Amino acid sequence: MLAMTVSETPGRLEQVERDIPSPGAQEVLIRVRACGVCRTDLHVVDRELPGVRPGLVPGHEIVGTIERMGADVSGLSVGERVGVPWLGETCGSCPYCRMGAENLCDAPEFTGYTRNGGYAEYTLADSRYCFPLPDSYGDAEAAPLLCAGLIGYRSLRMAGDGNTLGIYGFGAAAHIVAQIATFEGRRIFAFTRPGDTAAQEFARRMGATWAGGSDEAPPAPLDAAIIFAAAGELVPAALGAVRKGGTVVCGGIHMSDIPAFPYRLLWGERCVRSVANLTRQDGVDFLALAPKVPVRTEVTEFPLVRANEALSALREGTLSGAAVLIP
Ligand SMILES: [Zn+2]
């Protein structure tokens, strides 16, 4: 099979030929139909996350069909379409798993990070962490639901029930969150790189009632803000934009250092928190909600062999919505 793998040189993927892997007892062999490109993949390919090894296959927004199943797989069948998310496996026995916070598991496996992902023609996944996907989505359209959608959904829940929500960084996750929040009757204020009028236009098209640069003040104080951009300086900016008691949620796995800021920005019971990974329950809840909204994903398709171009487009911020690789 063909696979795009992390190379010795940070920043670029290498095209390789590999044997099609065989599923273990709890695993399924999946023929990849589409795999979304997430910002985390940039942090993997750039080896900004610890422990990334050359030869790794990135990709954790996998849509595919089951080709073969291990001996102990139950509840799935050959030919069935499934989605594979970032959460690849958890231990089931650590304090976090036992308290229902498997997203914080002490010994997790992550798809496309600690185990091979979907930038390939085939991949293996632990069957217990795959999701059935709503029929109303095509393969490419479903792919961004699996991380941008899921992490966006979890970030939105962590932001609370406030009516006015700021979103910093308007890419794949934001365009899904904006649709859910609008469906829930909330107002979205979108913050982009200063001067990025294309992204601001995209945000308005996705339901934002206001869109401007991250250096601008919103038209009203925010009840909460979600930061999807990996820029630490947005934390004090967002704290300055939320009302007393408001929450700032950092939705990314990696962020540049947060600059020092005056305590008065945090004062007034404002709160900063991160969102880490997902639970399987998040997946079940979000994938049931998405077709009801209905969440529509905007995707740009790239052939798998052009994965480097897709990463560059994401890096340069020239995409509207999500890039998806098609084997
Ligand atoms: Zn992701």
Ligand SMILES: [Zn+2]
């Ligand atoms: Zn655990």
